[in-house]
Amino acid sequence: MADYNAIDRLTAQLSRAQSAASERQADVAGRLHRARRVVVLSGAGISVASGIGTYRGAGGLWENPELLEAHQVGSLPDSLPIIWSVKGPMRARALAARPNPAHMALVKLESQLVGRGGRLTIITQNIDGLHQRAGNTEVLEMHGSMMRSRCYDRTCSLKPFEDTYAPPAGEVPICPRCQVQPLRPDVVLFGEALPWSVISAAEFALHQADVLLVVGTSGAVSSATTTIDSAAAYGVYCVLINKEPWDHPHPHVNETLLGSAEEVLPRLVFLAAAQAGAA
Numbered sequence: 278m279a280d281y282n283a284i285d286r287l288t289a290q291l292s293r294a295q296s297a298a299s300e301r302q303a304d305v306a307g308r309l310h311r312a313r314r315v316v317v318l319s320g321a322g323i324s325v326a327s328g329i330g331t332y333r334g335a336g337g338l339w340e341n342p343e344l345l346e347a348h349q350v351g352s353l354p355d356s357l358p359i360i361w362s363v364k365g366p367m368r369a370r371a372l373a374a375r376p377n378p379a380h381m382a383l384v385k386l387e388s389q390l391v392g393r394g395g396r397l398t399i400i401t402q403n404i405d406g407l408h409q410r411a412g413n414t415e416v417l418e419m420h421g422s423m424m425r426s427r428c429y430d431r432t433c434s435l436k437p438f439e440d441t442y443a444p445p446a447g448e449v450p451i452c453p454r455c456q457v458q459p460l461r462p463d464v465v466l467f468g469e470a471l472p473w474s475v476i477s478a479a480e481f482a483l484h485q486a487d488v489l490l491v492v493g494t495s496g497a498v499s500s501a502t503t504t505i506d507s508a509a510a511y512g513v514y515c516v517l518i519n520k521e522p523w524d525h526p527h528p529h530v531n532e533t534l535l536g537s538a539e540e541v542l543p544r545l546v547f548l549a550a551a552q553a554g555a556a
């Protein structure tokens with residue numbers, strides 16, 4: 278015979294957990310509604326629903342030691358054929374991809390903030406250009422962009438340029454300016470410093486922020502933890518939105534909302550707008 282009391286207890290527990298989760302969501306939405314300056318740090322998880330896979334974890338690109346080695350700065354320029362054989366198809370996929378509801382929610386959030394004299398800054402670890410294509414105006418690309426190329430030779434006068442050419446496997450494009458050196462994707466490889474202009478702009482935005490949303494990134498990416506550290510130093514309220522909790526929870530994350538970016542972000546932005554309407 279079924280233990281109806283146990284089922285009742287379980288149902289009650291579940292409903293308490295659900296209402297606690299929606300209260301926490303409403304609290305974050307309230308903070309977004311009251312905020313003037315919001316910073317979003319986005320990682321690969323935000324682009325999954327657009328069909329762009331994550332690099333880390335099972336099946337990720339960095340599971341392959343040969344690819345990992347090729348993307349170390351010390352492996353250049355010999356590894357450029359491998360790098361292009363990865364980045365060429367990725368470029369083609371990113372061009373074919375469309376921003377998903379998570380990207381679009383951030384466009385709405387920006388327009389809510391701008392409407393009351395505020396500002397949204399997106400610091401992204403992604404190199405797919407989807408935030409800009411969605412329509413966000415202030416996007417800081419921490420790890421560069423696969424939609425740009427530059428000359429391998431830093432002394433060449435060619436500046437990084439928008440490039441949609443996806444070379445076929447085995448082809449390494451040559452610099453159109455010096456016509457000698459190979460081109461490389463304008464992305465940050467392992468062992469390379471993050472672009473200083475991006476880091477200083479991110480620091481400035483964090484300094485002025487009320488809320489930091491950390492979306493779809495793993496605590497294993499050092500730029501995520503250092504961004505949270507900076508935010509904490511400025512007293513910014515930090516919310517993590519991720520499919521699963523981090524293996525090593527960051528002590529300065531004030532709230533964690535579990536779920537996919539494309540589910541959680543649209544709901545939060547909708548709730549923030551509803552509070553504005555009710556105010």
Ligand SMILES: [Zn+2]
Nearest residue numbers: 428433452455
């Ligand atoms: Zn050149």
